Structure formats: C-alpha cells, structure tokens
Amino acid sequence: MQVKLIRVKGMNFFENTSHQSFSDLILGENIYIDKTSQIANLYKKHNKFEILIRPWGFGKTLLLDTIKFIFTNGVEHSFIRNLNIATMDMEIPKQTVLKLDFSDRKIQSAEGFRSFIYSYYKSYLFEQNIQVKLNSELNTYWLTMHFIRAVARTSPTGQIVFLIDNYDQPFLRFLEDRVVNFPALYNEMLDFYHALYDQVEYIDWLLLCGETKFALSTEKHEGLPYISDVSYSDQGTCICGFSQGDIRKYYDDFLQDEADANEETVNIFLGKITDWYGRYRFTPHNIPVTRPYSIKSYFSQNAGSTALRSFYPVERFYSFLPKLIAKYGRNHERLLAPNDCGYTFSDNLDPYNINMFSLLSQLGFYSFSSITLSKVSSCFQRYRYQSNMVNNEMNECYQKILAMAEKLRNRGKQTAS
Structure with a gap:
C-alpha cells in the first residue's frame, strides 16, 4: 500500500478535525502530510508527562490519532511502512493507547466530568473484555487508579500511552460562562491528573494537547505537579503546521x-x-x-482564483474575547516568557488576573517575530522575544473582535453615566 500524493485542484485533503478518524485517511484518497519522523523524534526524547499547545486548526487531533495508530499497530503496518518513521533507526513499541477528548459537552461540572470519566472507563473495559468491575461509588481519583492498573496489565509492555485532546476546553467554557462552579470542576480534574501522576510506573507517555496553557497543580490540590512543555522544543517545531x-x-x-x-x-x-x-x-x-x-x-x-481571504472561524471567540479585551486591554507589555514549562495566561486560574497577550498569543493572534537565545551559563538559557500580529488572516479576525470590544466599552460608559 502506498501513500498517495494527489496534486490536483479540488483535491481531497484529510480534515484536521475530530469528525474523521485516522482510518478515514488510510481508506480514502487523501493527502497526508507526513509528520511521523517528528513524532518519532518527540517520542525518542520524551518525558513521562508532556503537553503541546498549538492554536486552533493546527491538526492536534490528527497528530494524536497518528500517534495512537503507530503505537497500536506498530511500524510494520502496511501504511506505516511507507512513511518516514519506518526509515528511522529506533524502536517504537506496540502498546495499549488510551485517548480522551475533553471537548465532550458533558464536562461542564464536577459531576459531568466524573460521569464522563466513569463512562469511558466502563465502555473501554467492556470493549476490550477486561474482567474488572469498577465501583461506581468511587471518586475520580480511585476510579482512575484502578482503571490504569487494569489496562496496563493487558498492554504488551506493561505500560500505556495516554493521549488527551482538547484538555483545556473546560477552562475555555468557564471563560464563556458555561461552567457554573468551575472550582469544583477544576478540583475534580486535578484529582484525575493526580491519579495519573501516582500511576507513573504504568505510564510510558502522557501527552496533552490544547490551545491554551493553564496550571494542572495548585497549593491545595497537587494534581500533576510536573509536566514538560514541548510546545517550544526543537522536536515540536513543525510537528503541527505546514513548513x-x-x-x-x-x-x-x-x-x-x-x-x-x-x-x-x-x-x-x-x-x-x-x-x-x-x-x-x-x-x-x-x-x-x-x-x-x-x-x-x-x-x-480557491481553484482558479488567487483571492486571499480568512478561513478562520473567529465567531468561536465572540462570547468571551471581546469582553476580556474591553475589561483588561491587550497587556502587550506583560508577555510572560516561556520557561521549561511554558507559560499560562492567568495566575492560578484567577479570571480577574488574565494576561491578555499570553492568551492572544496562544490562541494564534500573535506570534513571535523573532526569538533570540543566549546562554547565561552552562545550566541556564535566556530568551528574548519580539512579537506582532501573526498574519493578515488573524489581523482581519482581530479587528472584528476589537470592534466588538469597543462597543462593549461604549455601552459600559453609557450605563455608568
């Protein structure tokens, strides 16, 4: 079986959304941009717990589906044999892969999150014929502890690969005023992450993907106290996105x-x-x-036309970005420089202390125009950043949001007077 490179106008292009599975790519005649060598390099140097942040439309779901396919089927699969990963001198072990998607609409409360987790665990055990009964009365922490152990025992390596897509969606729903009691939901999620941390011996690789970076550990809830951010690593440079x-x-x-x-x-x-x-x-x-x-x-x-226009669905931000900009401004001078763990756009998830420039950068409106690296010593590095609006497409979208923010400001002034 060969991977087809179709170069015709009106071509089929494999959609980078959760509406299609990786099997659609294999069975259909679609272009597939081969990123398997980047995946292999990322895995070669991987830590136990990692996170990758990219804006919307960068193919994060396709990336995770590709990783799942590789580890589930091995590089000897007929489709994989024609990709770059098959030519690399490294071993990719076949092992059990779990993939969760936190964009599920159930996850709008602590109870909804626990119900989502329990339903996934129960369904997976049934489908894989794993003879373990989960006590529905257990909390999220202990449900996850028992589930991970049970699944790892059936994996060829005794360990699992755990992939979580859209991990940040519950927090974005909070910004959209769709979560009534976010602290309770957040604590429930931290219990889930802490269980993964406590089961580290059974996990080969945990990879989280999302648009935004927020804390997975607090002083009161340990959660996942350590996670390596590969968003700014050499291995993550072109793993999502077209060079x-x-x-x-x-x-x-x-x-x-x-x-x-x-x-x-x-x-x-x-x-x-x-x-x-x-x-x-x-x-x-x-x-x-x-x-x-x-x-x-x-x-x-655009076959037959070279007109350039925006394809980005900026409407997805109308419910909260104009409000935040009207309230906080853009705070361009307050960019938090990434360190080993990247940067978040709010301090301790406080909605009243949001770094708007960090948020806008992670959502894809701004990007680094230059990044200069200098070594302070053998152990420490220093980065200097210059940033601007990333491109014309996002500038068009941003102008719409700024106009909405200005209307909100004027409305607030009229109400105050």
Whole structure:
C-alpha cells in the first residue's frame, strides 16, 4: 500500500478535525502530510508527562490519532511502512493507547466530568473484555487508579500511552460562562491528573494537547505537579503546521500553475500565501509554519482564483474575547516568557488576573517575530522575544473582535453615566 500524493485542484485533503478518524485517511484518497519522523523524534526524547499547545486548526487531533495508530499497530503496518518513521533507526513499541477528548459537552461540572470519566472507563473495559468491575461509588481519583492498573496489565509492555485532546476546553467554557462552579470542576480534574501522576510506573507517555496553557497543580490540590512543555522544543517545531518545505512538496503543481497565471515566481506567490496564513513561530530557530486548516481551505476552495481571504472561524471567540479585551486591554507589555514549562495566561486560574497577550498569543493572534537565545551559563538559557500580529488572516479576525470590544466599552460608559 502506498501513500498517495494527489496534486490536483479540488483535491481531497484529510480534515484536521475530530469528525474523521485516522482510518478515514488510510481508506480514502487523501493527502497526508507526513509528520511521523517528528513524532518519532518527540517520542525518542520524551518525558513521562508532556503537553503541546498549538492554536486552533493546527491538526492536534490528527497528530494524536497518528500517534495512537503507530503505537497500536506498530511500524510494520502496511501504511506505516511507507512513511518516514519506518526509515528511522529506533524502536517504537506496540502498546495499549488510551485517548480522551475533553471537548465532550458533558464536562461542564464536577459531576459531568466524573460521569464522563466513569463512562469511558466502563465502555473501554467492556470493549476490550477486561474482567474488572469498577465501583461506581468511587471518586475520580480511585476510579482512575484502578482503571490504569487494569489496562496496563493487558498492554504488551506493561505500560500505556495516554493521549488527551482538547484538555483545556473546560477552562475555555468557564471563560464563556458555561461552567457554573468551575472550582469544583477544576478540583475534580486535578484529582484525575493526580491519579495519573501516582500511576507513573504504568505510564510510558502522557501527552496533552490544547490551545491554551493553564496550571494542572495548585497549593491545595497537587494534581500533576510536573509536566514538560514541548510546545517550544526543537522536536515540536513543525510537528503541527505546514513548513514551506511541506507546501512546496505537496502543492508544487498548484503553486506553479497559479504563479504562472499571475506572472510571478513561485517564491513570490508562496510568500503572499504565507503572509496571509503563516508566520507562526514556536522555537528559537525562527522556522515559520502555516495553519493547516487555512492553507488546506485556500488550496481546495480557491481553484482558479488567487483571492486571499480568512478561513478562520473567529465567531468561536465572540462570547468571551471581546469582553476580556474591553475589561483588561491587550497587556502587550506583560508577555510572560516561556520557561521549561511554558507559560499560562492567568495566575492560578484567577479570571480577574488574565494576561491578555499570553492568551492572544496562544490562541494564534500573535506570534513571535523573532526569538533570540543566549546562554547565561552552562545550566541556564535566556530568551528574548519580539512579537506582532501573526498574519493578515488573524489581523482581519482581530479587528472584528476589537470592534466588538469597543462597543462593549461604549455601552459600559453609557450605563455608568
């Protein structure tokens, strides 16, 4: 079986959403941008607990589905044998993979989270014919403790890979005023994470993905006290997002046709596209990447036209971003520089102490225009950042949000007077 590289206008492109599974890619005739070598390099240097933050539309779900497929089937699978990971001199062990998605609508309360976790555990044990009965009266911590042990015993390695998609969705729902008692929900989630921490011997790799970074441990609830942020690591540079090389490799014919039609070179035409949809940087190497969803939409929907427009669904932020900007401003001067664990956009999840620039950066509105790395000593490194609006697509979206924020400010002034 070979991976097809389809280079025609109107091509099928595997959607980077949870609405399709990895099996759809294998069975259908879709372009697949091969990121398996990046996955292998990430796993080669992985820590037990890791987190990867990328804006919406960067293919985080597809990344996790790919990881699950690789560990479940092994590199000897006919599809995997044709990908870059099969040429690498390293061992990827077959082992049990668990994947949770916290975007489930049940998770809007502590009770909803516990119900979601219990239902997943019960269904998984039944489907895998694992003869363990979970006591429905147990709390989230002990449910997770018993479940992890039971599943790990059935894994070929005695350990599991645990993947969590959209881990930050409960907190974003809180910003949208869709969670009534967030402290209770947050504590319930911390109990879940603390159980994973206490079962470290049974976990080979825990990888969380989301758009935003928030704390998984507090002084009162230990939660997951240590997690390595790979969002700014060398291994995570292009693991989500299309590099210039990816675009040239998979869309070369399209680029050449459109460049010829506009009497431009391919490099000039590609530069215009990346000005609109690219220029995201996540490492000191200053390697820019492009949002997969936007570039896919442009190439598949703009056949015969080079008009550049926004494909980003900015409406998803209307319920809370204008309110936050109207209240806090943009706080551009308050960027918290990432350290070994990255940075959060609020202190201790306090909704009244939000670093708006950190939030906007993580959501994809701003990106580092340059990242300079210097060594302070053999043990410490220092980063200098310069940031600006990432591209024209996000600038269009941001202007809409700013206009809404201004209306809210004016409405507040009228009410006060």
